[in-house]
Amino acid sequence: MAMYDMTNLQYQAVYNVLSFALASMMATTVYLWFRSSAVKAQFKSAVLISGLVTFIAAYHYMRIFNSWVEAYEYKIDKEDPALTGVPFNDAYRYMDWLLTVPLLLIEILLVMKLSDEEFSSKAKALGVAAALMIVTGYYGELVVSGDLTPRWVCWFVSMLFFLYICKELLVGLAGATQSETDPIVKDKIKMAQIMTVISWCTYPVVYLFPMLGISASHSVVAIQIGYCCSDIISKCGVGLLIYQITYAKSNKEGLLP
């Protein structure tokens, strides 16, 4: 990613938000892994995978944080940090999503009432669509200034896969959600699907920031804060919801360990 000068406040804002996201990911990981022993055997995997998603994200946030710190340096006589020439590597986010987005979709599928065949076909279709969405999006992310045409093209192609996944989550899986008998469980599964779709909607919006006439340094700050918020909702928030769903299902069926 091309680098831009930051004021002290801009640099600190990104720095603190990245650290906050890292702490959230680590804490959620530990909680989910500990609590995976509190649900019925058939749901342990869903809770473990939810913790795996935040674990992978914690690793990448550590890398992103370090990359941000290495890209700038403070000098004794200046308030604002100066560029060091080391590029800030935003590709970590795409590497992260390539692993975590398919896992996020699988953790939602794992708590739903699906036959083995349905699970396997849905997981494959959603996993492939997610990978294509991320790979096409990444190419456009390399362009943040100058002629933005490639960024627009990538945005449109990536959106096609994005809309397919949203359709599957909201419509394709509606039948399985309706078949839940417990109203609390049903509501929570619906909430996990809606939270995922809504928090994901911020990614294509954030992606558009450089096209909205926002200056390069402002758009870098807005992109980083936007992605952090979306990641916390879609990974920590949805992960904790998945745990609550499996915990409710385990209790209801009276088979807590």
Place this chain on the structure above:
Amino acid sequence: MAMYDMTNLQYQAVYNVLSFALASMMATTVYLWFRSSAVKAQFKSAVLISGLVTFIAAYHYMRIFNSWVEAYEYKIDKEDPALTGVPFNDAYRYMDWLLTVPLLLIEILLVMKLSDEEFSSKAKALGVAAALMIVTGYYGELVVSGDLTPRWVCWFVSMLFFLYICKELLVGLAGATQSETDPIVKDKIKMAQIMTVISWCTYPVVYLFPMLGISASHSVVAIQIGYCCSDIISKCGVGLLIYQITYAKSNKEGLLP
């Protein structure tokens, strides 16, 4: 945060107190996580969350410690350290509180006799109040010298939320505390509530240091030592008390695993 020259003694005082707080947080985390398996299933989550609070705090103390070290450097011919130009990032504390204060309130609620509806409504109200208290406080923290009016305004607004939380802890939850049958458990829950309120009272006092005519460098030292003491009491102290409450409740009901 604007930086101030420190004498060798001042620098070392903050350095050692930060390291002491870090060690306390790490040790409490490990103890609570290990002991979470010693209480009844229904209380495991409360003990785990208590350990999560100190875990998140340990992470932030590591960052605060490193930031303090990077802000100053020793030279061979001088006794006192010199500023490096790298700002000391105190925002870590606010990032920490944003995560740990709601969790601290939840860990207290989790050991009380509350119905699911009461728990959920209290947790929401206290969580939102805590977040607002911290966000409003943070804005004022950016001002430590010059015109302190914004710091005063932030202090008052933040105090409103603070007083609401204290009122809820001491009055709103008094009924649930009274309904405990075991006198030892009842006393310990009362103590957790009072310890939380008293240790929290130091935060608004520490916040006032720059307004009390204390010089900038003295007030930085006093703020750091004050926050460390409050954090150790409210996080390690209350966390260990939560463990004792759940352990007593588990034993009493004769259902230890």
